[in-house]
Amino acid sequence: MNSLRKLSVLIEEYTNIRNFVVMLVLFVLVTGTMEVCPFGSIHLRNISNGVGMLDMLSGGYSSSLVYSMFERIGEAGRIGYAQLLGLDIVFALVYMCLLSLLTTLLLRGSGIGKQWILLNLLPVARSGLDLLENGLLLTLLFSYPVRLELLVNIASTITIAKWVVYFIILALLAVLGIYAAIRKIVVRTRSRATPGA
Incomplete structure (x- = not known):
């Protein structure tokens, strides 16, 4: 728990608008590359x-779906997919930093940053699941045509867990954003009312 708090505090120390913008630019570049590159x-x-x-199938996937897809895309497609998963590792790390910085900024804006600072580790958990999922999918790709159905089930479960954590993060960001906006309005209203009092 102590090491988690240290990581959370480290993220808090590096959180500023400049770093957020840098991560946002990197996120756009990596996402764009993943979409349009020859193996994208x-x-x-x-x-x-x-x-x-x-890993984009939030409801998971079956063994039959995985292996019918592997067969359909052929050897060149499987090599390309493995390359894409390699690039997805970079995406997972960049996205983790972006979401952690955004969470920390919104925690500050809502005025509850210090009490709930560990919430900025939720994106770390999401990316940890993403990296584990990528490792399992790469194992399935490199093992083909051997069918590892148990591994498919584990990978599918991790994919679902990753999406559950992601939806929790989105809900948290929405709540924090609304709370921060309301707090800002209240502070402005009070500051305007105070000089005339």
Whole structure:
């Protein structure tokens, strides 16, 4: 717990608008590259009849879906998908930093930053699941045509867990954003009322 708090405080120390903007730019660049590069997600969706990246399926995936997709995309497609998962590792790290910085900024703006600072670790948990998921999917790709159905089930469960954490993060950001906006309005209203009192 102490090491988690240290990590949370470290994120808090590096949180400022400049670092957030840098991470936002990196996020846009990495996401754009993942979409349009020759082995990107658009190409994968096209050759997999719309399935695309398995980790984007928030409801998980079955063994039959995984292996029918692997067969459909062929060897070149599987190599491209493995490259895309490698790039997704970079995405997971950049997205983790971006969401952690945004969470910390909103915690500050809402005035509850110090009490609930550990909430800025939720994106770390999400990216940890993402990295584990990528490792399992790469194992499935490199093991093909051997079918590792248990590993597919584990990977699918981790994918679902990652999306659950992600939706929690989005809900948290929405609540913090609303709270911070209300707090800002209240502070402005009070500061305007005080000089005339």
